[in-house]
Amino acid sequence: MGSPEQPDAPAPGACWGAEPPPQEGSMAVVLRVRPPNPRERAAPSVLHVLNQRAVLFASEEPGGTGTGPGRRRRNLEFEFDHVFGERATQEEVFQHTTLPLLDTLLAGYNCSVFAYGASGVGKTHTMMGSKSTPGIVHLATVELYKRLEAMKDRSCEVLVSYQQVYKERVYDLLKPQGPLNIWEQPGKGVVAQGLSLHQPTTPEQLLGLLAKGNKNRAQRSTKANAASSRSHAIFQIQVKHWDLTGGDPHVAKLSFIDLAGSERAWDTPGRGEGMWEGTSINRSLLAFKSVVRALAGAKGGQCHVPFRDSKLTLLLKDSLVGSFRSTVIAAVSPAAPAGPDTYSTLRFASRARHILLPVSTGRAPAARERLPAGTEESPGLEESPETEESPGTEESPGLEESPGLEESPGLEEAALPCCLEEPSEAAPAPGMQLSCAGEDLGWGQWGLAPLLCLDGGWRSPRWAGDRERACPQCHRAGGARRGSGLAVQSDPSSAAPRAGAGSSPGLRGELSSARMRGGCPSPRSPKQQL
Ligand SMILES: Nc1ncnc2c1ncn2[C@@H]1O[C@H](COP(=O)(O)OP(=O)(O)OP(=O)(O)O)[C@@H](O)[C@H]1O
Missing domain, CATH: 3.40.850.10 (Kinesin motor domain)
Structure with a gap:
């Protein structure tokens, strides 16, 4: 590891000073x-x-x-x-x-x-x-x-x-x-x-x-x-x-x-x-x-x-x-x-x-x-069936995909509630608490965190039982079924160790995706839980 006493030029092969690679x-x-x-x-x-x-x-x-x-x-x-x-x-x-x-x-x-x-x-x-x-x-x-x-x-x-x-x-x-x-x-x-x-x-x-x-x-x-x-x-x-x-x-x-x-x-x-x-x-x-x-x-x-x-x-x-x-x-x-x-x-x-x-x-x-x-990356959209054609190669009858790798009808595209990444192995029970920081989602500006996400709408727990709000992302009004809500609270995993520095489209990405599709998808069925 580097030592403070030896501020030498980078050694050959130590490429941290190299020009960034192309785009x-x-x-x-x-x-x-x-x-x-x-x-x-x-x-x-x-x-x-x-x-x-x-x-x-x-x-x-x-x-x-x-x-x-x-x-x-x-x-x-x-x-x-x-x-x-x-x-x-x-x-x-x-x-x-x-x-x-x-x-x-x-x-x-x-x-x-x-x-x-x-x-x-x-x-x-x-x-x-x-x-x-x-x-x-x-x-x-x-x-x-x-x-x-x-x-x-x-x-x-x-x-x-x-x-x-x-x-x-x-x-x-x-x-x-x-x-x-x-x-x-x-x-x-x-x-x-x-x-x-x-x-x-x-x-x-x-x-x-x-x-x-x-x-x-x-x-x-x-x-x-x-x-x-x-x-x-x-x-x-x-x-x-x-x-x-x-x-x-x-x-x-x-x-x-x-x-x-x-x-x-x-x-x-x-x-x-x-x-x-x-x-x-x-x-x-x-x-x-x-x-x-x-x-x-x-x-x-x-x-x-x-x-x-x-x-x-x-x-x-x-x-x-x-x-x-x-x-x-x-x-x-x-x-x-x-x-x-x-x-x-x-x-x-x-x-x-x-x-x-x-x-x-x-x-x-x-x-x-x-x-x-x-x-x-848009949960909720269905995959269009495609053939497994390799460009430049000829289809070979009799030689199919590896046995056991046929398209599986059980694997449907996951539809997430527009705000959540479920962390649970099991289907979220009604009212089940999920970790999801309102601040991270940008919800803070509405002063809504923690939030209660209902099937098709959002509301603040402050108004639970008396007033429903439209989801600020998909703008769909409430109309939620009572008892199907998923409560959102501060993210306990924020203290957990994290692997990797690169980011990936996160919850905000999910939200944008949901919005692009013009709706707030329903929570998944148990079969679809990740
Ligand atoms: N290039 C190679 N040279 C010599 N032996 C090899 C080579 N590749 C694999 N083997 C031997 O073949 C056997 C199977 O290899 P390995 O366990 O790596 O397969 P795998 O693809 O990881 O299989 P699985 O998916 O079932 O785990 C091992 O005994 C391994 O030592």
């Missing part, structure tokens, strides 16, 4: 092909690495022409920002995916690395690795501390959090406790209430926390993977550094997101818990894909991004639209039996390459500015 962020998508495992070795390969940027997916699938059984050959080429073949080392993957992000992080811009792919294709291997072959989180940690040490004239602080989304619930991996409520706070982004933050001062301490969290992560043996991660894990390193002689601190976070892998029903262990886990994983991944699809399509015009379809996507909102640079590492198996999964991942990954990210820094611009132009 638009970027999403890099790389592909990692893992070597075939012992079960796959006898099977032919369907994936051929053409060069450092392209692969050929060549498969023979049943179907074809005529009425009789036939085989149909497909040759599809996919391009990525980088392709890592079966022999690529962890160090190579780190050099091309995560190392470049460290400069950006230290310049005060949020960055994220996602690992995506079916079960057993090497996501956790890439992220975490093993003792003999450490993954990118380990390698990034070592490099980050080296750079912080080199900043002689700056003081630094590192904060770490580790959480998992397991069966649509958020858990702290570093402080085992019950599920956490998640919140979207204006200027603060999406936070898990009560998530523990840790302040490691050495790389060893940080890696110790990582190992501790990994031990607590949900795991199970499946047909596809003897040690399959059954949750989505989000490991965040927040770095703050400031000039000892004064000046604004640079604050940004680097998020590592190891998504659980999609899987077929017959790969899931048993019928009970394992099946439920698998369904939950597939469902949240489906929501994630919908978000990516919407973000990728947002360039051209208005687009609704369904972040609220799952807890996973809501939590990842900051990492997706709040990051200046993101890298998706799509992992695949080359073997024929994994063909449908591989094809599905290739299509998803090519789509993710079309996402443009808005700039986000520790001194983040206003929440609404951070969504890509033309993107509207």
